[in-house]
Amino acid sequence: xxxxxxxxxxxxxxxxxxxxxxxxxxxxxxNNISDETVNRVLAVSRKMxxxxxxxxxxxxxxxxxTIGLIVPYITDxxxxxxxxxxxxxCSSKGYTLxxxxxxxxxxxxxxxxxxxLARQIDxxxxxxxxxxxxxxxxxxxxxxxxxxxxxxxxxxxxxxxxVEDEPGAFxxxxxxxxxxxxxxxxxxxxxxxxxxxxxxxxYRRALESAGIEYDERMIFEADNADHEGSVRRSIDAMLSxxxxxxxxxxxxxxxxxxxFKVLKSREIAxxxxxxxxxxxxxxxxxxxxxxxxxxxxxxxxxGNEALRILLDQIESPETSCYEQIVLPxxxxxxxxx
Amino acid sequence: xxxxxxxxxxxxxxxxxxxxxxxxxxxxxxNNISDETVNRVLAVSRKMxxxxxxxxxxxxxxxxxTIGLIVPYITDxxxxxxxxxxxxxCSSKGYTLxxxxxxxxxxxxxxxxxxxLARQIDxxxxxxxxxxxxxxxxxxxxxxxxxxxxxxxxxxxxxxxxVEDEPGAFxxxxxxxxxxxxxxxxxxxxxxxxxxxxxxxxYRRALESAGIEYDERMIFEADNADHEGSVRRSIDAMLSxxxxxxxxxxxxxxxxxxxFKVLKSREIAxxxxxxxxxxxxxxxxxxxxxxxxxxxxxxxxxGNEALRILLDQIESPETSCYEQIVLPxxxxxxxxx
DNA sequence: CTGAAAGCGCTTACAG
DNA sequence: CTGAAAGCGCTTACAG
Numbered sequence: 001x002x003x004x005x006x007x008x009x010x011x012x013x014x015x016x017x018x019x020x021x022x023x024x025x026x027x028x029x030x031n032n033i034s035d036e037t038v039n040r041v042l043a044v045s046r047k048m049x050x051x052x053x054x055x056x057x058x059x060x061x062x063x064x065x066t067i068g069l070i071v072p073y074i075t076d077x078x079x080x081x082x083x084x085x086x087x088x089x090c091s092s093k094g095y096t097l098x099x100x101x102x103x104x105x106x107x108x109x110x111x112x113x114x115x116x117l118a119r120q121i122d123x124x125x126x127x128x129x130x131x132x133x134x135x136x137x138x139x140x141x142x143x144x145x146x147x148x149x150x151x152x153x154x155x156x157x158x159x160x161x162x163v164e165d166e167p168g169a170f171x172x173x174x175x176x177x178x179x180x181x182x183x184x185x186x187x188x189x190x191x192x193x194x195x196x197x198x199x200x201x202x203y204r205r206a207l208e209s210a211g212i213e214y215d216e217r218m219i220f221e222a223d224n225a226d227h228e229g230s231v232r233r234s235i236d237a238m239l240s241x242x243x244x245x246x247x248x249x250x251x252x253x254x255x256x257x258x259x260f261k262v263l264k265s266r267e268i269a270x271x272x273x274x275x276x277x278x279x280x281x282x283x284x285x286x287x288x289x290x291x292x293x294x295x296x297x298x299x300x301x302x303g304n305e306a307l308r309i310l311l312d313q314i315e316s317p318e319t320s321c322y323e324q325i326v327l328p329x330x331x332x333x334x335x336x337x
Numbered sequence: 338x339x340x341x342x343x344x345x346x347x348x349x350x351x352x353x354x355x356x357x358x359x360x361x362x363x364x365x366x367x368n369n370i371s372d373e374t375v376n377r378v379l380a381v382s383r384k385m386x387x388x389x390x391x392x393x394x395x396x397x398x399x400x401x402x403t404i405g406l407i408v409p410y411i412t413d414x415x416x417x418x419x420x421x422x423x424x425x426x427c428s429s430k431g432y433t434l435x436x437x438x439x440x441x442x443x444x445x446x447x448x449x450x451x452x453x454l455a456r457q458i459d460x461x462x463x464x465x466x467x468x469x470x471x472x473x474x475x476x477x478x479x480x481x482x483x484x485x486x487x488x489x490x491x492x493x494x495x496x497x498x499x500v501e502d503e504p505g506a507f508x509x510x511x512x513x514x515x516x517x518x519x520x521x522x523x524x525x526x527x528x529x530x531x532x533x534x535x536x537x538x539x540y541r542r543a544l545e546s547a548g549i550e551y552d553e554r555m556i557f558e559a560d561n562a563d564h565e566g567s568v569r570r571s572i573d574a575m576l577s578x579x580x581x582x583x584x585x586x587x588x589x590x591x592x593x594x595x596x597f598k599v600l601k602s603r604e605i606a607x608x609x610x611x612x613x614x615x616x617x618x619x620x621x622x623x624x625x626x627x628x629x630x631x632x633x634x635x636x637x638x639x640g641n642e643a644l645r646i647l648l649d650q651i652e653s654p655e656t657s658c659y660e661q662i663v664l665p666x667x668x669x670x671x672x673x674x
Numbered sequence: 675c676t677g678a679a680a681g682c683g684c685t686t687a688c689a690g
Numbered sequence: 691c692t693g694a695a696a697g698c699g700c701t702t703a704c705a706g
Contacts, residue, residue, distance in 0.1 A: 001479040003454070005683055016693045021685060032691055054455040055392045055401070056683035059698045064392070075421050080412040087411075087438060096452055098435050101424060115433055117340070118391040142338040261624055284621035287598055342699055353677045358701060369675055393699035396682050678705085684698085690691105 004048045013044050020045070024052070058120050067123045067310060068116035069099040070109060076254065077282050078297050079127065082149065085303030086125065093311065095122075104224055106131040113139070123310045127151055130193050145313035147306045151194045152324075159313070161305045161325045165195045165279070168295050168329040169202025172277055173249055175293075176337060177210045181247040181275060183218070187234055187259060188251035190221040196251050199279050203249055218245060222255055231258040239266065247271075247337070250278035253285060256292055275337040290335030298327045341385045350381050357382070361389070395457050404460045404647060405453035406436035407446060413591065414619050415634050416464065419486065422640030423462065430648065432459075441561055443468040450476070460647045464488055467529050482650035484643045488531045489661075496650070498642045498662045502532045502616070505632050505666040506539025509614055510586055512630075514547045516674060518584040518612060520555070524571055524596060525588035527558035533588050536616050540586055555582060559592055568595040576603065584608075584674070587615035590622060593629055597673075612674040627672030635664045 006017045006024075013020075020041055022031050028038045058064035069086055071079035083099050090097040098116065102109040106129045113135050116124060123145030128136060133153050139146045140158055148160035176184055186203050188196045200219070207214050220234035238244050250256035256278035260270070268274050270290050278285075281296035305325050313320045343354045343361075350357070357378055359368050365375045395401035406423055408416035420436050427434040435453065439446040443466045450472050453461060460482030465473060470490050476483045477495055485497035513521055523540050525533045537556070544551050557571035575582050587593035593615035597607070605611050607627050615622075618633035642662050650657045 001454075001476075001481045003683095007683080017684080018686080018693055018695095019691090022692095025685085034691065037691080051451055051455055053396070053457065053683050054452075055396045055457050056698090057685075059390070059392045059396060059682095059700090060684045060686085062698070073421070074411060074424075075414065075417040077412065077414070080417050084410070084412050084438060097437070100434070101421060114388055115391075117338075118388050120390065120392050139338075144338045257621060257624060264624075282621075284594060284619075284624070287594060287601075287621070288624055289626040340699095344699080354700080355677055355679095355702080356675090359676095362701085371675065374675080390699050393682090394701075396684090396698095397700045397702085399682070676706090680702090680704105682700085686696090688696105689694085 003053065004050045005053070006050075009041065009045050009048060009050060012048065013041055015041070024050075062120075063122050064120045065094060066096045066098060066119065066121045067125065067307075067314075068112075068119075068121040069097055070102050070112050070116075070124070070126045070128075071099065072102055072104045072127055072129065074099065074101045078253070078280055078299060081299040082127075082303045082306075085300055086307050089304060089307045093307075095311075102129060104129050110135050117144075123147075123314045125149055125306050125310055128153070143317070145310055145317075147310045147313075149302055149306045154194070157322055159309045159323045161302050161309070161327065162195065163297060163302070163327045163329050165198035166202040166205070168331070169199040169249070169279060170206045171202075172279070172293070172295060172331050173203045173206035174210065175331065175333070176247045176249070176275060176277065177206060177212065179275065179337060182212055183243060183245040184212075184247045184249060185218045185220065185238055185245035186249045186251065187220045187222055187231060187255050189224055189255070199251050217241075222258075227254060227258050231255060232262045235259060235262045235266065239268070245274070247275040247277075250276065253278055253280035253282045253294065256280075256285065256294070257282070260288060260292065271336050277331075277337050281332070286332075286334060288336075293331065293334045293337040295329050295331045298329065301327050340390065341387045342390070343387075346378065346382050346385060346387060349385065350378055352378070361387075399457075400459050401457045402431060403433045403435060403456065403458045404462065404644075404651075405449075405456075405458040406434055407439050407449050407453075407461070407463045407465075408436065409439055409441045409464055409466065411436065411438045415590070415617060415636060418636040419464075419640045419643075422637055423644050426641060426644045430644075432648075439466060441466050447472050454481075460484075460651045462486055462643050462647055465490070467531050480654070482647055482654075484647045484650075486639055486643045491531070494659055496646045496660045498639050498646070498664065499532065500634060500639070500664045500666050502535035503539040503542070505668070506536040506586070506616060507543045508539075509616070509630070509632060509668050510540045510543035511547065512668065512670070513584045513586070513612060513614065513674060514543060514549065516612065519549060520580060520582040521549075521584045521586060522555045522557065522575055522582035523586045523588065524557045524559055524568060524592050526561055526592070527567075532616075536588050554578075559595075564591060564595050568592060569599045572596060572599045572603065576605070582611070584612040584614075587613065590615055590617040590619045590631065593617075593622065593631070594619070597625060597629065608673050614668075614674050618669070623669075623671060625673075630668065630671045630674040632666050632668045635666065638664050 006020050009020050010017045023038050023041045087097045100112050109129050109132050125147050127150040130151050152160035223230040277293035279295050281294040285292040285294050309323050343357050346357050347354045360375050360378045424434045437449050446466050446469050462484045464487040467488050474493050489497035560567040614630035616632050618631040622629040622631050646660050
């Protein structure tokens with residue numbers, strides 16, 4: 001597809017590329033280019049349907065007005081919504097967003113970081129796999145504009161936007177305890193994900209501060225590659241315990257949905273025989289019967305803050321400094337607890 | 338962030354950029370470059386952590402190994418899954434995917450098409466707003482590699498991948514009729530979206546072939562900007578009819594979820610007082626109580642076929658021709674009907 | 675076996 | 691008021 005270039009316009013109006021470029025970039029005034037010339041060029045460029053080749057422009061300017069976003073799964077409604085928020089903000093600020101899914105793989109994450117850097121992106125927002133400290137450190141050491149969301153590396157000082165994972169989990173589990181539950185299981189995912197770890201800490205602290213002994217057999221780790229199967233096995237394992245749990249805290253909304261399904265299929269009454277709740281939320285959790293107690297993620301704030309910090313780093317590198325934002329969360333009590 | 342360039346390597350090893358470029362692109366053999374030189378360059382380029390500037394490369398080669406995908410909403414699980422499928426396929430074929438959400442706006446779609454073209458993408462997959470025939474025709478006339486998914490323009494011959502909207506709706510509504518329903522309402526979205534229109538046609542044909550008179554007051558159009566409110570109003574309107582419908586066919590899964598919620602809140606028993614079903618599916622529709630009869634979208638096949646056709650156009654422009662794929666769909670009968 | 679040179683489509687000091 | 695020229699980082703005929 002032949003696109004018209006600056007040179008084409010220059011030839012058409014018998015001026016130099018320089019002049020055309022200046023005019024099209026709104027620098028006519030400061031270069032004293034006559035109104036007549038400006039209008040003529042504008043008209044012709046419109047007629048020729050000109051739009052600049054942004055590769056050439058970025059290459060020449062050394063910045064692309066593009067930012068990258070890497071999330072684990074775009075199919076996870078939480079990340080999709082964060083992406084939506086960031087995409088909208090970006091376009092209102094004249095930036096383009098390129099996003100991709102790392103599928104929770106450190107290698108994919110690495111190759112995506114490299115692919116994005118190769119495209120000369122101006123900054124990067126990552127919900128990292130938590131197993132890629134090397135690249136994160138490299139970016140940081142090069143002062144590359146970077147904001148981590150949802151997950152960060154405690155050992156590496158960066159800007160990041162997260163939520164109150166530990167306190168949120170603490171409150172939710174404490175609530176279960178207040179409701180009389182004593183045997184509370186937790187289903188999380190098998191990985192070193194920081195937020196999951198913090199949610200587990202909150203769970204543990206809630207038990208401790210209620211004087212309930214922590215029992216590691218009550219912690220189940222699902223397999224990201226097989227939520228369905230692994231959650232089913234976890235729940236079956238719980239049910240076959242001599243003293244089965246009477247409540248389950250799921251580490252995220254996807255696990256909770258699967259858990260709900262399994263419990264239903266096993267005909268376990270919720271909440272009478274098993275109360276359930278989870279970190280994170282999704283529109284359908286309130287539609288289920290019983291509706292599920294959950295802690296919604298402030299995806300709007302996460303996206304907005306992350307982009308604000310990133311653009312600050314990009315546009316005012318000298319004054320900007322690392323910002324760590326921890327957003328508050330509030331549980332929504334529904335029927336499942 | 339200073340990246341190392343070909344020139345940096347050339348200087349480091351005292352060879353020309355040409356030689357480095359040839360080696361790094363695996364063209365050493367055909368240019369008789371000595372193994373020793375090759376190894377030396379490879380080692381140095383690794384040590385210097387070189388990765389080519391893909392903007393420069395694309396600019397020079399005139400192709401970017403990048404394809405664009407425009408969907409209405411990445412937060413719609415259907416499109417997120419299609420995007421996931423395409424992203425995976427792309428990366429396995431050495432392409433990068435850039436996707437963005439048009440939010441069902443023709444203007445956004447247009448500006449995204451232009452932004453993507455400006456990035457010299459090699460091809461484009463679009464689930465179009467159906468109100469942007471102008472740009473689609475322009476792309477087509479320039480022989481730009483293009484595949485439409487989910488929606489297409491009947492007046493413009495292009496490659497596209499869609500599903501059996503009309504037959505699917507026909508079968509589903511016929512099923513409702515078989516179950517004894519006579520007053521069947523349809524809730525669709527207020528737009529000129531082709532698949533929605535086809536689903537409506539299927540609905541209508543089912544009624545006709547069962548000898549049920551079509552009543553346009555049974556068609557409700559929800560507002561994309563306010564699903565919640567408009568579906569609520571539609572359902573309230575139905576309920577206040579002298580002879581309310583006894584079944585509702587929702588044009589997509591998002592509408593069905595909202596409809597389910599409203600019916601519950603109005604304490605309308607499903608399916609005894611009101612049967613419901615929808616086109617499209619989502620993991621949670623089977624978790625609801627009653628679970629919802631639906632027609633799953635073959636997102637895997639949509640993504641795979643679309644990309645296959647597109648790559649064919651890109652890589653063999655001379656032999657490729659327009660392909661129109663209509664994928665079959667099968668309803669899953671659940672408890673809501 | 676290797677390099678100089680032109681070109682991809684832009685921007686931007688610099689000169690007149 | 692406007693243009694020639696260099697440069698961004700690559701690739702690729704062409705020459706030796």
